[in-house]
Amino acid sequence: MSIWTDRHVTVVVSGGIASYKALTVMRLLMKQGAQVRVVLTANAAKFVTPLTFQTLTQQPVVTDEFTLTDPTHVVHVALADWTDVMVMVPATANLIAKVAQGLADDVATTTILATTAPKYVIPAMNSHMWANPATQRNLAQLTADGIHLMTPATGLLAEGYAGQGRLPEPTEIVAWLTNQVIDAATDLPLHGKKVLVTAGGTREMLDPVRYISNRSSGKMGYAMAQVAREMGATVTLVSAQTALPRPQGIQYIQVTSAAEMLKQVEQAFAQTDILVMAAAVSDYRPAQVVTQKIKKQAAEPGLTLHLTETTDILKKLATQKQNQYVIGFAAETQNLLANAEKKLAAKKLDLLVANDVSKPGVGFNGDTNQVTLLSPYATPVTTAVLPKLAIAKAVFKTALEHGIASKN
Structure with a gap:
């Protein structure tokens, strides 16, 4: 389910x-x-017809206070009472001024004034209108009244020159709205929790152009971060380099090596309620990093690398653990349960997500996964092959069943 369902x-x-x-x-x-239901101002209907909105929503579009589709209801009051979230997009300087002053001279402004639900304003106007002191006073009044404002983008305007006032792209608007609604929803299962997620495969440099790494795409860790956010948590994502877009509404920290990841995780761990260690952290690093590119040596065919172990992040955190709920991941190619159970005990984990990456459709780079969930509190459970977002939801569902709240 989505926050919007x-x-x-x-x-x-x-x-x-x-x-x-x-x-x-x-x-x-x-x-x-x-x-979704739509209210159009008279000027909006000149840009996009009511029929367009009605066709897409399959709901009557409100354009006139005196059009009575149901004589037993006052149009603007009935719609206001129905509303859980009100979004004004685009919000012109004129609409913003009316709302700031509490005017109600058409069906849009009367509906806005009658609505007690949270209101979100996404302005769009010429840059000079945006910067005008009157507009800025009106925006300050909206904020003082508890109305949420999204800052307009800077870019090419309809007038042919660049400036601030451009409407953000729809995907950006919906991402912003989603995060606003999540923050306001106190009934979400992870509301008030701080979740720290690691993702991606770390890189250990050999020389300025080469490194040791693994096949991790970061998709599972990013799915864990996204689901934690959707469940109401404040999320920090410590990510090794990936090709994935940065998730919205999440604090993002970029790292490269295992040592850099350890530093960031240690700094945040004391203030963390739930740690999700989904990163594929390198087990070894070069004993010495060469400052210049390693060249082929014709007289000495072959190359010997001297490696040393990296710090085991989970094992080190086990000594610092207080009330944190710690979720680890284990990618195996053989003896899945035996190896996973050893890791669960040795690293004092509350939950271990283990998978056999030798199987097709499981693990690295793909969009699906199949995992076995192990914990000290229950017998192991193996999921079906599912999209990684579904796997992430199953992991948090299991953690909640184990009583995350009771540990914090």
């Missing part, structure tokens, strides 16, 4: 060249399970 969202569209982007915002919310 069955949530009632009213989208208020005011008249600007960016009005068409509201269609995509609306569609993205609907894809995540939201029920």
Whole structure:
């Protein structure tokens, strides 16, 4: 389930060249399970027709206070009472001014004034209008009234020059809205928890151009971070280099080596409620890093590398552990359960997520995984082959069943 599942969202569209982007915002919310209804100002209807919004939402579009689809209800009050979340996108300088002053002279502003649900404003206007002191006073008033504002983007405007005031892209808007709604939802299972996640394969340098690493894509760790955030946690992601986009709403820390990852994890561990150690940390590093590129030696074919063990991050943290719930990962190619049970005990883990990466569709680089969940509190459970997001949800579900809250 998404944070948007069955949530009632009213989208208020005011008249600007960016009005068409509201269609995509609306569609993205609907894809995540939201029920969407639309209010158009008279000027917005000149940019995008009500029929377009009605066709996509399959709901009547409100454009006139005096159009009575149901004579037993007052239009703006009925819609306001239905609303869980109100989004004004794009919000023009005119709409912002009206809302700041509490005006109610059309169906959009009367609905806004009657709505007690959280309100989110995504402004779009010319850069000079945005910088005008009157607009800034109105924005300050909205903030003082508890209305949430998204900062407009800087870029090419309709007038042909660049400046601040451009409507952010719909994906950015929905990501911002999602994080705002998650922060406000106190009933989510990980609300108030601080989750620290590691991801990706660390790199240990041999020389300025070569390194030792592994096949980890980081996808499982990123899935764990995303699900933790969706469940209400404040999430920090310590990531080795990957090709994945940085997740929204999550503190992101980039590292390269096992030593750098250890440093970041140690610094955050004391303030962490749940540690998810999903990174594939290098077990060995070169005993000495060469400062210049290693060249082939014709007279001496072959190359001998002298390696030394890296610090075992989980093992070291076990000595610092107080009330933290610690989840480890184990990628194995043989004797899965035997090796996993040893790691579970040796590193004092609360939960171990083990997988056999020699199997097809499991582990490195793919979008699916199959894991066995081991803990001191229950018998091992093996999942089906599932998308990594589904695996992440199963991991946190198991952790919650074990009583994460009771450990913090």
